[in-house]
Amino acid sequence: MPAYALALTLLVTGPLLRPGYLLLRDAVSTPRSYLTDAALGLTEAAPRALPQDFAVAVASHVVDGGVVVKLLLIAGLWAAAWGAARLVDVVVPAAGVPGQFVAATVAGWNPYVAERLLQGHWSLLVGYGALPWVAVAVLRLRDGRGHPWALLFWIAAAGLTPTGLMLAAVVAVVTCAGPGSGWSRWRCAAWSLGAAVLGALPWLVAPLLAGSLRMSEVAGVPQFAARAEPGLGTLLSLAGLGGIWNGQAVPASRTTAFAVVATVVLLGIVALGLPAALRWPAARPLLVLAAVAVIAPALMATGPGLAAVEALTRAVPGLGVLRDGQKWVALALPGYAVAGASIVVVLRRRVPGIATAAVCSLALLAVLPDLAWGVGCRVTSVSYPAGWTAAAALIDADPRPVAVLPGASMRHFSWAGPAPVLDPLPRWVAADVLTTGDLVIGGQVVPGEGRRARDVERLVGSGAGVDELAAAGVGWVVVEGRDAPRLGLPVALAEDDLVVYRVGGDHRGAPHRGVMIAAHLAWLAALVAGAAGTIATAVTRRRRGAV
Known part of the structure; x- marks a missing residue:
């Protein structure tokens, strides 16, 4: 089963095996990252990327950061498929x-995986992959055959991002209700x-030290609500x-009425197996x-x-x-x-289990064909222009605020493909980069928490000179884009393009760095x-079994 799960994963992530970096919407990987104030959560922004940024920064001192991110993403999807199989072995051995x-x-090939890949939520998919293993670890503890270390590991692995940890905690607590x-x-x-x-300590402590729980998170609630797909209401879209x-x-297959067919196939397999699973x-x-x-x-997507x-x-601003209900x-x-999986039990008297598995698996693959090969080659490796490497080296030699x-x-770079991407600079340089965090969704601006960055942006736009910007604590100004005006x-x-x-100018680093590193x-x-x-x-159990 691990081999099948890995094959399924590589069929999805194959383009990422090429040299280069994952750079797509929220996914940003760079050759090197550093333990800046932002990576530790000591900025105005809410700590959404903790401890992910810390982990990548530490690992990129040993392995190229692009390799780190791609390996973690592949491992997460592999864990999801393999873990789902392992969960079935524990819960429905029949x-x-x-x-x-x-x-x-079901776990490795579905719209959730495709959409989160396209949104660039690689660390969320790592948490997604940990969920079945969390359930297995709890069930093993409940029946007396498990060990608490496994549960600790999988919850920590899911905790690469706050959402992943919350998902894992919910699954763990709910699974505790099982028998044993x-x-x-x-x-x-x-x-x-x-x-x-x-x-959760990194993102629980950071807001207390940095005061980053802002009311601005209220903005954007309607824009982040779940969306109905063609031919399906919101409820059925989510069910699919x-x-x-x-x-x-x-x-692309989810943007037409074919989404109805795909949803019927998935829900049909789940519904047919439900009576047996409930036993x-x-x-x-x-x-x-x-x-x-x-x-x-x-x-959550309705008016009330x-x-x-x-x-x-x-x-509670935190x-x-x-907001992102889906x-x-x-x-x-x-x-x-x-x-x-229980559909095999339901149909066993009429259809051999291997035939049922083959038909169901092929049907799931067929109704989402464009998940293959990087969601139709939309999730792939890209290469940075030489100028970006030179800019990073220049700033790293004198890491003052940028x-x-x-x-x-978000940015549009011709070399990164047609989709917008997060600015890579904040995760590439040793200096702290001032960002507003503003997002444009459906033509509407959802303001971020970067008040200082917004003030500096106004200064630059007003034609402020070196002395005024330096007094504001700005060491460098980077203007990105081919058509950017000269200052x-x-x-x-x-x-x-930059x-x-x-x-x-210089700026004193945020206090409490030692506390956040701890x-x-x-x-x-x-x-x-x-x-x-x-x-x-x-290892101990194997030795005992051998004896």
């Missing part, structure tokens, strides 16, 4: 290997929540594991969670639901993470995998300890 094939295909004579439900839940808090808010980050007590909490994971985001989300984010559909993965124009977060500042580097101006090291310690404990336990 489904056997044929059922595991169906589960692996080992660890009690309360003990399992306590360990799960303890592991989640440990993994689609419906991302960004209509541009959707595979297994360990499956019931996961199936209930799957239903909630579909219904709740659909309700949007009002409720806005009210919540006003009351809950702006709830990403919570990932919670349906364990339940869908178990129900889909102001970047234009102020919006009346000293030019340090001029290339086709110009670097030397200003010379918080990140706590997450890293949980990850390493979980992995080491799991390996040591497996």
Whole structure:
């Protein structure tokens, strides 16, 4: 089963095996990253990319950052398919290997994977891949055959991003309701929540130190709501594991009425297997969670639901993470995998299990053909122009604060393909880069939290000189884009699609860096300890079995 899961994953991510970097919408990989204030969460922006930026910065000192990101993405998708098969082996053993094939295909080949790839949410997909393993770890603890180290590892792995950790924590707590004579439900839940808090320390501590919980997260709630696909309402789009808010980050087959066919096939397989899955007590909490994971985001996309989300984010600004309702559909993965695999049990008397598995798996592949090969070659490796490497080296030699124009977060570069991308500079240089975080969605500007960057942008736009910008704490100004206007500042580097101006101002780094590094090291310690404990336990058990 690991081999099938890997083959499925490589069929999706094949273009990323070429040399180059993943640079697509929210996905940014660069040759090197650093532990800047932004990477540690000590800026005005909400800590959405913790501890992901810390992990990539540390790893890129050993391995090229582009390789790190691509390997993590591939590992996440592989874990999703393999983990779904492993979950079926634990929850519905009667489904056997044929059922595991169906589960692996359901988890590794669906619209959620395609849309999150196109949106560039590689770290979210790592968390997605950890979910079935979290469920397996909890069920093993409940039946007395597992070890808490495995659960610690998978929750920490999912915690590469805040959303991933929240998803893993929910799956863990819900799975604790399953049957077992080992660890009690309360003990399992306590360990799960303890592991989640440990993994969440980076993004729990950062807002307290940086004061980055801003009311601006209230903006954009309607723009980030789940979206209905052609021929399907919002509820059915979500039930089919689609419906991302960004209509541009959707595979072509989901932009026509063919989306109805694909949804019918997926839901048909899940629905046919549901009666058999419900007979297994360990499956019931996961199936209930799957239903909630579909219904709740659909309700959030209604008028009252949007009002409720806005009210919540006003009351608790940190809950702006709830805005993107469709990403919570990932919670349906364990339940869908178990129900889909159970179709083999339902049809066994009439159809051989291997035939059922083959038909179901091929049908799932056929109704989403453009997920293959980087979602139709839209997720691929790109190469940076030489000028970007030169600019990064210039700034790294004197890492003073950098102001970047234009102020919006997203860019269009001819060498990166037709889709917009996040500015790579903040993740490439050792200096802190001032960014507004503004997003343009459907012609509307969703303001970010970068107030200082916005003030500096106004200064530059007003024609401020070197002395005024230096007094504002600006060391460099980088203007990106081929048609960018020239500024009346000293030019340090001029290339086709960017110009670097030397200003010379300095700015004191944020305090509490030591505290934030310690918080990140706590997450890293949980990850390493979980992995080491799991390996040591497996080795010990094999030795005992050999004796």
